[in-house]
Amino acid sequence: MIIDGHIHTPYCPHGSSDSFKAYIEQALKQGYQTMTFTEHAPLPPSFHDPVPDKDSGMKLSLMESYIKDIQQIKKEYQKEIDILLGLEVDYIEGYQQQTSLFLSEYGDVLDDSILSVHFLKGPSGRYHCIDFSESAFQKAVEDFGAIEKVYQSYFSTIEQSIQADLGPYKPARIGHMTLVRKFHHRFPSPSEWDKPVPELLKKIKQKSYQLDYNGAGYYKPACKESYPPHTIAAQAYRAGIPLVYGSDAHTSSAIGQGLDQIDQTLITG
Template sequence: MIRDGHIHTPYCPHGTKDSFYQYVERAIELGYKEISFTEHAPLPNGFIDTTPSKDSCMDSSQLEAYFADINELKTEYGNTIKINAGLEVDYIEGFEEETKKILDLVGSRLDDSILSVHFLKYDEKYDCLDYSPDQFEAMVKRYGSIHQVYQRYFETVLLSIQSDLGTFKPKRIGHMTLVRKFQKKFPIEDRFNNEMMAILGAVKMYGYELDYNGAGIAKPLCKEPYPPNDIIEKAIQLGIPIIYGSDAHQAKELNQGKQLLFNQ
């Protein structure tokens, strides 16, 4: 089935205002049979967005309208394309209980969901690792090296898989190599193969899925999917389900980074 499991919406404060209809019509035009809207879930209570623009997620007051809009689309397009109501949920170390409360509140309304790491905890401070090259550089200086940032990221991804977030915890791990977003400006030789295999092993053990995220190919300082194809091939060998996601933040980004080998 031709499917996109990772699409953002006009509710994303750091995306465009392209309408739901623009996304759906574009998906139909491309031949998709199923799509998942996975807007950034509200951040857990007590966590302060550390990005300079404070625009990482939708506000909790928007959830009702968000689900209502998707339900309207389901009614209108139900005979043409399967539309899933979903969320991309941040795993933030130290805020597991607060995240579980969000999921308990909305979980019964979710058709699909993704668990992603954007924020890293280091020395009791949180950083958003994919906000900008400048912010990433500041992290490198504070952590001591690029290697330390990568190490902390992969440790956190593994924690996200192992964490107890309750009944409605997402079962798909989002862009597991997002730390490579700025790799052409901040190159590193270490491929972190042991860390990668530990993550894949945990995904397999828990029966989770992996997001094959095409957005990285479109990023000028990355130019590869998250994760890259060698990791995807290992995941396939382990029998891990791979779900393509464009991670589109505007309708024209649907289908970005999609390769025929992983046409789902």
Template sequence: MQVTGDFHVHTNFCPHGSSDLMEEYVLEAIEKDLAYISFTEHAPLPVTFVDPTPEKDSAMRLEDVRSYIKEGNRLKEKYQDKITIFIGFEVDFIEGYQGETEQFLNQYGLELDDAILSVHMLKAPNGSYVCLDYSAEEFKRIIGLFGSIDAVYKAYYQTVKRAVTQDLGKYKPTRIGHLTLIEKFVTLFPSTHPFDHELDELLKLIKEKEYQLDLNTAGLYKEHCKRIYPNQSVIAKANQLSIPFVTGSDSHVARTISRGFELLPEDILSSLPKRLGKR
């Protein structure tokens, strides 16, 4: 079955991505016969938050936001007869910085077509912040900070729960990004606890909120993961609850637009909406 669009796409405004221009992503999407492409660049981190990654490159710069939206709108007009283009953000939920996040959303919300709410940053027991998906070496260090692999998983799902339940104002994203991102290094650092209860509770909350789930194929291509975010078990449970999925490749280069969509479960593909409007 043909997937209609790729709704998790990054750009040259991402400092840890590639130099591929937004227009190159659009042309690739058209070549692959997609009806939609949604740019969801990493929203600038809160001004008072210190990016814990070595290169400080987790998100786009605040001073580039206006240029990013302007270029997206230019492409919308140029290619309006060939593809529907959405402009949005992947917004980080960072514990303790909800106020600044809401302010950012209030400032730009009216100009956005789409948005994803994700957790990449965790607050460690010593009060420092860490980026959980940066590298295997960093993840090993994070385990040391938290005391055990299970403690890291627990903190991640607790933070995602806060992201789901926190009031971030009327422009809060209603799609939860890569729900099982914590599994990025699962073959190296498997948890000893299944966390089924935590995931079941999260899915119940997502259903109650009438939120969506990012059906993210990026994990299939991560060396120590090789699975979809969320994993197949969570996909099956979410499907039973009729939680909507939205396909995303999480591409940071143009050539990987819609990569892995043909590997998504057939029953999920058949239930995807044929058309999507603005959020």
């Protein structure tokens, strides 16, 4: 049984214009039984998106249309595949209240969502999108003063996201928890980079959350591994944390990416 809990859509401002049907038809070809559309949620209104095109999240004005389109496509394909309406929500330090307000408005229509960390607040006060590009990652390293401090901040922010009170509609799956390693072949990870992981997994388990077992990293030239990598995924599995495969597809052709490379014996299905 193939469940894909992390799929983007034509509403992604930095993705593809491929239609919902294109994604679904590709999923059906690959034998999917369940798929969750998890578009990047609108960023908090007062947050300044640090990427050049300001396109990290969908526009708030499109939320109603996004919801309506997925509800319609769910009906069209209800006999063929279980389609879930979701979002990939950013946890951003300092913007918890705005995120909670957003979730309180739209959370009741969501079937399944992800909580991810893409942005880190640097010592300068600037926010960095750590997966945008190698040059953006380099700027984060320069701001923090050392790559070790980038990793410390990243895992600290992941911990904040786990513990944060975002209301009753807080997503219950932690997205790509090792995204900080997207460029690790270009910027080698510090020694013992994964030291915080056991405690993070313990907290995820305590909250009864799931973990996104994300195959997209295999297709990133400076990563070449899943988020999280196999060793951490295995730790999570042994701890009793449900792992949900995510293609993190931003095009219909990326449906199923990484599924053959991850350890499928670990995933929820």
